[in-house]
Ligand code: AMP
């Protein structure tokens with residue numbers, strides 16, 4: 001079963017919101033280019049496109065619709081460029097080339113991918129391997145369409161090949177490009193937990209460079225919001241992972257990235273047990289400590305990766321990690337449905353719990 005529930009919703013111009021008004025706000029986003037005039041007379045230009053197998057909404061406020069549309073075109077092209085560079089499914093991508101050369105040769109890569117791989121390594125170190133882009137050897141045994149549980153033996157064998165330390169990164173030296181080398185032929189990497197966040201950051205940069213200061217990018221519930229939408233901050237509602245009509249919190253946000261990892265995105269149920277797409281690299285089985293983890297940070301790649309890391313770590317260890325990181329807040333829903341907030345989230349003056 002493949003299900004893509006939107007974990008976060010954008011509600012413009014509303015600080016205190018009711019569920020009904022949010023549903024209305026979502027329904028009014030038609031999947032095509034739109035131009036609406038807001039109360040403040042700043043035209044809103046929005047477009048929804050399928051990118052990286054996710055519905056991505058781009059929303060801009062500005063007085064020049066033509067410039068806004070050109071910026072959205074550029075952001076869409078950027079998503080495609082990043083996918084062609086970083087997808088482990090496209091044989092010609094740099095990531096695929098690293099996988100193809102595993103155990104054989106270092107591969108020259110772009111400084112851009114190098115930096116993102118370094119960031120992924122940092123998250124692996126911080127999370128003691130809960131986040132690991134080499135989850136893939138075990139990850140690919142899990143077929144969410146077939147909905148079958150692999151044998152324990154297969155999982156154990158594959159799990160031995162998960163080890164982020166088998167990825168050696170060598171920085172640029174003189175005229176030589178940076179390289180990435182997987183030191184074992186059975187290890188491979190995938191950036192599914194961080195690349196989308198990175199694409200969101202790049203789109204935000206494109207919008208800023210084009211002169212926009214009020215916009216939102218929502219890639220299937222991972223998002224970035226900037227500026228004042230309609231003379232007020234964007235308000236982001238965090239949905240309950242099991243009851244999307246129920247809001248756990250709403251958060252007025254500015255220049256912030258918010259990413260959610262949940263066990264409802266891609267999963268199947270076998271013998272009453274839920275198996276989802278986020279793999280615990282230490283066991284090879286899907287992590288099961290949380291229903292969902294929402295991370296707030298200044299950059300989307302960081303929020304994206306940390307949401308996955310905290311999801312694997314579980315509510316206690318995960319929240320302990322969040323509390324050590326500056327500028328990072330979290331809302332965790334554990335397996336029983338209990339909600340925990342990081343200290344900063346709880347104390348932030350704008351935070352509204354809706355329970
Ligand atoms: P997200 O929805 O951001 O939590 O990312 C989930 C995706 O990240 C999965 O579909 C896999 O592609 C990948 N992934 C799964 N488990 C891990 C893990 N432990 N560390 C890093 N990436 C993972």
Ligand code: MG
Nearest residue numbers: 193304305308
């Ligand atoms: Mg992630």
